[in-house]
Amino acid sequence: MMNDYDKFERLVQKFDQENKLIRAWELKGGISAKVTGLEILQSSGQIVKMIARQHGDNDLKRNPNIAADEHKLLGILKSAGLPVPMPYYFEQSCEIFSKPCILLEFIEGKSEFTPSNLNDHILQLAINLVKIHRVNCADLSLSFLPKVENTYVEMLNNIERVILDETLNLSMISDLLKSFMPLVSKNKEVILHGDYWPGNILWKEDKLVSIIDWEDSGLGDPLADLANSQLEISYHFGMQAMNDFTHQYKSMMPELNFTNLPFWQLFAALRLSKFPEWGLEKSKENSWKKRHKSFVRQAINQIRLI
Template sequence: MMNEYDKFERLVQKLDPGNKLIRAWKLKGGISAQVTGLEILQPSGRIIKMIVRQHGDNDLKRNPNIAADEHKLLGILKAAGLPVPMPYYIEESCEIFSKPCILIEFIGGKSEFTPSNLNDHILQLAINLAKIHRVDCANLSLSFLPKLENTYVEMLNNKNKVVLDETLNLSLIRDLLKSSFPLPSMNKEVILHGDYWPGNILWKEDKLVSIIDWEDSGLGDPLADLANSQLEISYHFGMQAMDHFTNQYKSMMPEVNFTNLPFWQLFAALRLSTFPEWGLEKSKENSWRKRHKSFVRQAINQIRLN
């Protein structure tokens, strides 16, 4: 029976039979995937690093083709000039590992939660979200991507899945959304990251170098991504930073109709409300809860004004 090292060596040799594995090490990959770094000696004598991504059971249950889909999407995004890891190989036979996995480029960088220049940091986040939404989908074969609107509908209808925290008025939010859905279509469908937040962005020397973890991606209204990012940015950097991010994004995307943004903000508030699961320090959790309530209040006020 092969040990872990042998399995990874066999994987890199599927890419090139002359490859030799020098070392393998576990990387922090969140809860959704198992991520392993590999250092490889190529036949040319060059030493390079790669990453293996093995998706978690929940993601595989939701989409058994998730590895193939992420591999395909990364190729499309890389060709469009986005800062994403290059996909090298997909292992779907399950001969080596019990689950499919993808072999992708290793990009040296780290998530940044205390940037030295917050305004520039926020600007780069906005620029790159706009870049994702500007990928021209007209001639791309994207039928493998789910419609993210369907995911949101499931979230509204599945009472058991979302434990509704009434201190955050989640029942009110859900009922308001159910009575308003489906929203009138005002924007063209774009590629969505699905989870564009500071933890999925890598930085090096204050420059955004990679957007990672595309397992929640799909097609839909750009406002769905924007609203998620707004709430995440308010959590990590404050409401002022969130407003700066929104203004920057709006200035870059004049073709987007923002009328329905408050509704997508309420979806984001419903989705990003499981504070007990995040293991936050009590003071941080209290601060984020306040920002969540303020975010929801603004969205509801805006809906009433419209």
């Protein structure tokens, strides 16, 4: 039976038989996938780093083709000029590992939660979300991507099976959304990241260098991505930073109809309400819950004006 080192060596040699694995190490921080750093000696004598990414059971249950889909999407996005890891190789045989695995470019950078210049940080986040939503989908084969609205409706339909935190008025949010479904589409479908938050962005020397973890990607209204990012930014950087992010995004996307944004904000509020699972310090959890309630309150006030 092969040990982990032998498995990763076989993986990099399936990509290029001349490759030699120098070392492999687990990368911390991943929740939905097992991520391993690899240092490789190539036949040219150059030493390079790569990432081996194996999706978790929950993602594979939701989409058995998730590794193939993410590999394919990263190739499309890289060709479109987006700052994403280059996908090198897709191992689908399960001869080495029990699950499919993708081999990706290793990008030097880290997530940043205490930026030295918050205004510039927020601007770069907005610019790069716009870049994702401006990818021209007309000539791309994207049928492998799910419709994000369908995913959200499924979440809504299954909400009764979950124990809801009623201090956040989640049942009321769910009932309100159900009363307005289906939403009438007012924007053209675009590629969505699905989980565009500070933990999925890598920075180096105050510059955004990579957008990672595309397992929640899909097609749909760009406002779905915007709403998720708004709430995440409010959690990590505060309501003023969220408002600045929203202003920057809107100024760069004047062609969008923002009428349905408060509905997508309520979907985001349902999705991003699993505070006990996040293992936060109590003071931070309480602060985030206050921001969640304020976010929901503003969304409902906007819906009343529609």
